Amino acid sequence: MLQPVIxxxxxxxxxxxxxxxxxxxxxxxxxxxxxxxxxxxxxxxxVTSDVVRQQMTGQVFALFIIVxxxxxxxxxxxxxxxxxxxxxxxxxxxxxLG
Amino acid sequence: MTGIDVMLAAVGLVAVxxxxxxxSTQHLVRAGLWLVVTLGAIAVEFLLLNxxxxxxxxxxxxxxxxxxxxxxxxxxxxxxxxxxTDLDRPIGPAMLIGAxxxxxxxxxxxxxxxxxxxxxxxxxxxxxxGAAIFGDWVLPFEVLSVLLLAALVGAIVLSKKDx
Numbered sequence: 001m002l003q004p005v006i007x008x009x010x011x012x013x014x015x016x017x018x019x020x021x022x023x024x025x026x027x028x029x030x031x032x033x034x035x036x037x038x039x040x041x042x043x044x045x046x047v048t049s050d051v052v053r054q055q056m057t058g059q060v061f062a063l064f065i066i067v068x069x070x071x072x073x074x075x076x077x078x079x080x081x082x083x084x085x086x087x088x089x090x091x092x093x094x095x096x097l098g
Numbered sequence: 099m100t101g102i103d104v105m106l107a108a109v110g111l112v113a114v115x116x117x118x119x120x121x122s123t124q125h126l127v128r129a130g131l132w133l134v135v136t137l138g139a140i141a142v143e144f145l146l147l148n149x150x151x152x153x154x155x156x157x158x159x160x161x162x163x164x165x166x167x168x169x170x171x172x173x174x175x176x177x178x179x180x181x182x183t184d185l186d187r188p189i190g191p192a193m194l195i196g197a198x199x200x201x202x203x204x205x206x207x208x209x210x211x212x213x214x215x216x217x218x219x220x221x222x223x224x225x226x227x228g229a230a231i232f233g234d235w236v237l238p239f240e241v242l243s244v245l246l247l248a249a250l251v252g253a254i255v256l257s258k259k260d261x
Contacts, residue, residue: 021192025185040136
């Protein structure tokens, strides 16, 4: 027997840490890293709820999220590199809008 | 607390501790390397929860590909070796929102799941996951392939010199 509350609480803390990092960091690469933390917390919750409900759907969705995260990080890093080439600076609070 | 609970809690502590290091270190490269520890710990949690296929995909794609991409970005943006001083904004609002969402979610989960005990599920082997994907979830799977193609083309267009 196992207690699903343990991985659930772990995932909740990981999500909170990800939110904290995404809001606090100025470097765009570090913001992307924090977003990965949040996505992983969601994956952990999906897999744990599979254990609770004794089925496979959560694991399938976790795989889908991993694929979407890979696509997101590919496009995100292309954007970061383009920003660096234009401005030589990837601090997200110094990007001029308009 | 059974043995598997103790292991889940210990690995969870490793994951949370290294995640804290990811968001607090002043070295750009070390943030990426601490992320490897976090993702590895989460993969071990997947293994303990009998989701072995997801665990190996996590190792292959996250630790193998995503972290390498992030480290490439760190190098291509000419990050300095050693600590940087300008990585962070003031800590107050981020701490408020992060701690609020983290502790709020944790409290909700404890409230809902505290007394629940379940028996470990059957192993989520590639065979069973594959049957679920190609049985119930074929359409989202195919749509994902189109999404990956779009992301690939988008990344190439963004990286072109004269775009």
